[in-house]
Amino acid sequence: MERKSAQRFDPLPGRIAHVGGIESLVLDGHRYYFGFDYSSDIVLSPLIDDPEAMAAFASEHMRQTTGTHDMDHWASLVAAATGSSDLAGVAECEFTTEGLRGALPAPESHLLYLLGAATDWDDWFEESPEAERACERLGLDEEDSEFIDQCLRAVQEHGPRARPDEWTVARFHLGAAVRHLPGNWKVLFAPVAEGIANHG
Template identity: 80%
Template sequence: MERKPAQRFDPLPGRIAHVGGIESLVRDGHHYYFGFDESSDTVLSPLIDVPEAMAAFASEHMRRTTGAHDKNYWAIPVAAATGCSDLAGDAEREFTTEGLRGVLPAPESHLLHLLGAATGWNDRFEESPEAGQASERPGWDEEDPEFIDRCLQAIQEHGPQARPDEWTVARFHLSAAVRHLPGNRETLFAPVTEGIANHP
């Protein structure tokens, strides 16, 4: 039987020909691969669940410091990404639908890192004047990438009812990040939004 060609994936806007490597994560026991530029902490591709398709995507849309390479070259780092990561340990790279839905992302977690690397937290409070007002009271700097960690830390320690401003800001940014995830990531991480909605 003739083998079907690997599915092609469109590149992410503004992220073509970046220098980077291959990372992977596991969702409900299923591996997904993606391009990642550690130097700029930026996700470079959609989530791709077939190694051959990931290698083909990288050969077309990604670069190494030595330039462009073919699919055979990229097949090696794709295979290596199945078992190891430069970003997180194995346990941190494994997600389940119920786990994403059931709890808020932990401060400084790999999930939070991936959301930020995919979106740059490029959400502005014009979408939510309420969140903008909540951020002004403690005097947070929205350009500070660690402010979300601090919000989540406060919620984790004291609960959302005791820290309403932090909860309003964290809820807005997490929900907006999922909405703005590029490529097919919104579908994969949609349970994060459900977890936020279900959180007391």
């Protein structure tokens, strides 16, 4: 029987032919799949809500250590990603728009990890000299993305007004991450920006 043509998704810029596997998350009860490079902690694809389309995308744009593979090979990996994750517990991979909008990402949370993996936590300080100065005053290492966890922890424990420099750094980096999210990641995780604004 001839396989029906799956919906096509464009690859993310600069993330073609990586070695990786398949992960998934649930947003508002709807499951989305995505490619992931475990060796580099980088998201490799848009969020794809159709298993067949995810397999088709991976067969065209991704590899494994054994090379390229056909859709049937990738379909088995997509099926395996439905109920498990190599990145986090199943409950940590479930999100709601209301939750994204209502709270800041917790330090060391899977949400924070995904924001970093989707954007590769690029150096955005040129966009905000104010955040860079706050980072310098705090003595934070700009090359170590874990400083975001440190700033978020301080803000959540003491409040933005008591920790203005930490809040400046955390607010800027989370906002920049949302602005720089690739493909439909930006659309689906846009409520994170509302959560930032709600805590200002």
